[in-house]
Amino acid sequence: MDDQNKNLILATALSFLVILVWFVMFPPPTPQDAPLTTVAEDGTVVATPPVAGSAEIAAPGAELAVPGQARATAIGETERVKIETPRVAGSLSLTGGRIDDLQLLDYRVSLDEGADVVTLLSPAGSPNAYYALHGWVGAAGLPPEAVPGPRTPWQVESGETLTAEQPVTLVWDNGAGLIFRKKVSVDEDYLFTITQSVENTTDAAVRLSPYGIIAREGEPEQENFFVLHEGLVQFADGELIEEDYGDMRDYEANAAERGTAERRDVLENGWIGFTDHYWMTTLMAKPGTGFTAVAKHLTQADIYQTDMRLPALDVAPGQSAEDVTYFFAGAKEAEVISAYEEDLGFAKFIDSIDWGWFYFLTKPIFWALHYLNLWIGNMGFAIIGLTLAIKALLFPLAYKSYVSMSKMKKLQPEMEKIKERAGDDRMKLQQEMMALYKKEKVNPASGCLPILLQIPIFFSLYKVIFVTLELRHAPFIGWVKDLSAPDPSSILNLFGLLPFGVPEADSLFAIFSIGVLPILMGITMWMQQKLNPAPTDPTQAMIFAWLPWVFMFMLGTFASGLVLYWTANNIITFTQQYLIMRTQGVKPDVFGNIKSGLKRKKTAEKK
Known part of the structure; x- marks a missing residue:
């Protein structure tokens, strides 16, 4: 030869x-299943065994049913307020006032005829639960049950359906002189505005801190491709932070919360959340408002969580106080995200789209x-x-x-x-x-x-x-x-x-x-x-x-x-x-x- x-x-x-x-090197991704989990009364998130009658889990045997049935069962466990806009549909739960049911009406999961619309958020108890929660933390001397948390039974004060034209206001009286309200509005795209207020009818001053949480139960199905980032995305004081779910598991242990790994950043102007290939959820404060951003992984429950913890408010007797925050939940449409950055002042929000190292060319x-x-x-x-x-x-x-x-x-x-x-x-x-x-x-x-x-x-x-x-x-x-x-x-x-x-x-x-x-x-x-x-x-x-x-x-x-x-x-x-x-x-x-x-x-x- x-x-x-x-x-x-x-x-x-x-x-x-x-x-x-x-x-x-680049095989197709393998889907993963998320465990059934719940949120405890004190605000920590823990694993929940499938016990019949629990409002936080699927009905008995639901884990063997198709995902759509399990999700529908979990939605039916709580009273709800409908969300209806031209671009999104779903509901928010009166238990905890959670935004935990959201579908993106403009997008289908595939090009097949009759394909389902994309589901972004799902309640606890459904496969791959993914939801947002806003509440309050009381200062020393104020017991946890005196402030609204994950299991608070909110009532509708105004608004029957949340639409782009009509907000919904929820109210909860703690029975001890504090009346809390949560006003939720949504625009024509994907931005929710959460206005939380507290009225102090007691004869003593109180000190409280508002917060927002995005919780994701179990590691979601991902593309697992080197060119794409999926996981935590955060803009912190001029720096874009992108970390995958494995990075979150490797955070330092929090001694105050057993089985929790977390990282904290104090932000003057930023945002924090989770990004998928095409969809994203993020928490934002009003531009110029400082807050503590926390990214954590609850090891035992396998829950990934981002927290936005705002400065404490002092409320004098007979006075009220409120705080406004934002929650983005939707498709990563560049024009929409760019408009939020320009019109509302969300710093570098366009960089939530993964432009990569060659951003000067990709953009x-x-x-x-x-x-x-x-x-x-x-x-x-x-x-x-x-x-x-x-x-x-x-x-x-x-x-x-x-x-x-x-x-x-x-x-x-x-x-x-x-x-x-x-x-x-x-x-x-x-x-x-x-x-x-x-x-x-x-x-x-x-x-x-x-x-x-x-x-x-x-x-x-x-x-x-x-x-x-x-x-x-x-x-x-x-x-x-x-x-x-x-x-x-x-x-x-x-x-x-x-x-x-x-x-x-x-x-x-x-x-x-x-x-x-x-x-x-x-x-x-x-x-x-x-x-x-x-x-x-x-x-x-x-x-x-x-x-x-x-x-x-x-x-x-x-x-x-x-x-x-x-x-x-x-x-x-x-x-x-x-x-x-x-x-x-x-x-x-x-x-x-x-x-x-x-x-x-x-x-x-x-x-």
């Missing part, structure tokens, strides 16, 4: 090894895509438009690169003569090649700069497509219904012509189930490559020849929006390079390059 065939086998093996390693790329989509009305064509804009910006560099490549193309006959004279003497070959480049004033590395500039742009666009909500379920044309998901067509069933489906996403063969867009990307990448001078080293030339097809398989399982960008970029680059080379007196012949390549291979084999 000659060296060239050995190199071919080695290149083939390495290519498939790269594909398999990629598939193993402008996203906004360019967003506004192009608003103008064109199709996110796929917006991606193509963005590709054209990027290529226009990089055109001066590309022009110099393609002119240099044209000169290299003209030198091909002379380079072939040098290769024949040098034979197997690699040193002589390199020396004569460098002398030729110097004589003709050609820089063989000049074509690398546009490629190097494309790399951070490519990864930034990948971040935008994978992370931002605006790409979720965004259609392009025909069979491409979701640009944030891989191309659903498959070569394995001849794109639907054969009467069988495609492998599941977690199947080893899924990597070979490439669709139309990845194949177009591979072909256009191959065509673009054929315009460039071939490497002088046969092994390098062979590896480069395999690259388009390796990338075709590797990117075949990526978001189709990213593959669309790469394909459009290849087509525009090919067109630019072809036309520029023609103006330089070079007549590119793609298929002629193939023939000449085959001829060189046969010549090498004869030798």
Whole structure:
């Protein structure tokens, strides 16, 4: 077996090894189940065994039922006030005054017909319980039962249904001279305003501290992908803090609360909460109000919690006091979140979206895509438009690169003569090649700069497509219904012509189930490559020849929006390079390059 065939086998093996390693490194996520838990009377959160009759857990046997039934049972355990706006629906529980039932009406869990709307919040006792709670903590001398907490039986004072036009006010009299009110309002998007007040009818001053809590029972199902942050998100005095659930489990133990790991930060202007791939909950005080932000994990109950603890209020006899806080619960829509930052002063709230290290690229790329989509009305064509804009910006560099490549193309006959004279003497070959480049004033590395500039742009666009909500379920044309998901067509069933489906996403063969867009990307990448001078080293030339097809398989399982960008970029680059080379007196012949390549291979084999 000659060296060239050995190199071919080695290149083939390495290519498939790269594909398999990629598939193993980034497998689909595995769902996790959350334990049943509850909130105790003193405000701590503890594990609850499934005892019949408990209002904090699912009904007996519900843990064996489907999640929807268990959730409905938990909702039915308490009296409730409906939440109805054009964008969200659900209810808040009069037990504790919790916001613990919320669905996002504009979003479905999948593109399937009749798919359920996205459920964001669920009450304690349901699978993956997730809720917000606001209350008071009394200073020394004021017993816990004298202030409203997780089990307080609130009454409706005004408002039958919480809507964007009508707030709801809850009231609770502790029977000892303190009357508490909780006014809840919601805007047309995802922001709840919580106004808590206390009226002191006693003959002594009292001191109380309001608080807000977001509790998440059990670690939620996650994407588990390195490019995306899911977990705690917090902006603390100019610093963005992102920590996953594993980090929260590793916090220092709180001696005052057994089985609790926590971290505390005192904030002057910030917010704290949990972020998922596309959804988020956060607690915010009025801008300029200092508060203590606490992130904690209750080990025994496996509950993740964020607390917003506000400064204490002194209420004189016959006087009242109130405090206003905010609770965001909804979709991470950039325009909505940006408006809250600008209009309400929530510092750096737009950074709750995971822009990554290259935020200086991902942010402008996203906004360019967003506004192009608003103008064109199709996110796929917006991606193509963005590709054209990027290529226009990089055109001066590309022009110099393609002119240099044209000169290299003209030198091909002379380079072939040098290769024949040098034979197997690699040193002589390199020396004569460098002398030729110097004589003709050609820089063989000049074509690398546009490629190097494309790399951070490519990864930034990948971040935008994978992370931002605006790409979720965004259609392009025909069979491409979701640009944030891989191309659903498959070569394995001849794109639907054969009467069988495609492998599941977690199947080893899924990597070979490439669709139309990845194949177009591979072909256009191959065509673009054929315009460039071939490497002088046969092994390098062979590896480069395999690259388009390796990338075709590797990117075949990526978001189709990213593959669309790469394909459009290849087509525009090919067109630019072809036309520029023609103006330089070079007549590119793609298929002629193939023939000449085959001829060189046969010549090498004869030798």
